[in-house]
Amino acid sequence: MIKVAAKETTKKTGKIREKSEYNILQAAQAEFIIQGYKGASVQSIADRAQLPKANVLYYFKNKENIYHAILQLTLDMWDQGIGDIKLEDGPQMAIEKIIAAKVKMSFKNPNASKIYALEIIQGAQHLKDFARTYLRKWVREKAKVFQHWIDNGEMADVNPVNLIFLIWSSTQHYADFETQILTIMNRADYEEEDIEQVTEFLTDIILRGCKLKQ
Amino acid sequence: MIKVAAKETTKKTGKIREKSEYNILQAAQAEFIIQGYKGASVQSIADRAQLPKANVLYYFKNKENIYHAILQLTLDMWDQGIGDIKLEDGPQMAIEKIIAAKVKMSFKNPNASKIYALEIIQGAQHLKDFARTYLRKWVREKAKVFQHWIDNGEMADVNPVNLIFLIWSSTQHYADFETQILTIMNRADYEEEDIEQVTEFLTDIILRGCKLKQ
């Protein structure tokens, strides 16, 4: 598990607690996105979770703890949803896998991506450590794999770090800018087949951009 | 000028007013990004602008007016910074121009891009009208131009709307995720040559992705 804060939550159990905590986190995630951290009041989170305000504070002690719990879930999701880049896959399959994984995550869990994006845009106050350690290491390792393929003449000579940023940005866009995309396309919601369509589009362009298909 | 709200600001003049208003808007932009709309207090904006709080409210009447003024500036910048897509340019030059314009805007004015991104991610509360009218029309018009080139066999048969989203997301990423990118690359600031490097990288990949170069 990726640690977002030093403090470890002492896990208490119980069925009511489990269900309440889940409801609170879902409600809080939505409120934090729409209203921002300061704008989301404990009362509004409680209302959305259909619980009295005091109960919310009973489960999480204070507002910041709620936010930390959400960030923790977001990073865990990031960790499991980011397809891996393995040397033995070769460049084409590696790129296909990672685009598919990222697009799927964007469509299936847009709110996690939005919370993450808000955090980074606002200066990564809570995620500086995550970026400095975990993320930096991840990018450097994967860039090295790409560089190996490039040196081997298996793909075009493009900057691997920029390539990773390109894949991240173009896939996450469908989660973070969901509202704008739906409005422009005059649609109410994404549908299942959008996942496939976007995956195909991005895979097609980026693979060709890397000279991995005609 | 793109209108963000129905209310028109009655323009008052005066040198002190002009300078104060500019300082306030610069300070407010930074505060709104870091703290969010609700989190940015009029006091914090005044402190950053080095003015008494009452003066800030004297110039802008209330907090929401400050925010509207910033959004207005952001949209004007969007309008002038988004390179045009002209049929007579042909696909290659059109894509080169628009990527160059967007990358330049991202590096020269990251805060405008961040304010815009925050607005959209948080549900486009203040920009729904802008997206529904102006933006939707813009995308449809430009998609039609791309489609013309595609039908003419001048470029690969890719979805033009997705292509526009790809160009937007991949270029804006360097503004919005500035903090993350700098942290990963272990750098303190962007430098002038980064603009050229990123422009070249994105142009290279996307042109090849559209079969517009080898």
Place this chain on the structure above:
DNA sequence: GTCTATATGCTGATAGAC
């Protein structure tokens, strides 16, 4: 575990002296 009542502090906004 659940909920009511309340303490304490900070916010946006205004009134009015200079």
Place this chain on the structure above:
DNA sequence: GTCTATCAGCATATAGAC
């Protein structure tokens, strides 16, 4: 135009009855 003083409202968080 500029600034000080102040108010009314809402926020988080806690204490303690049930």
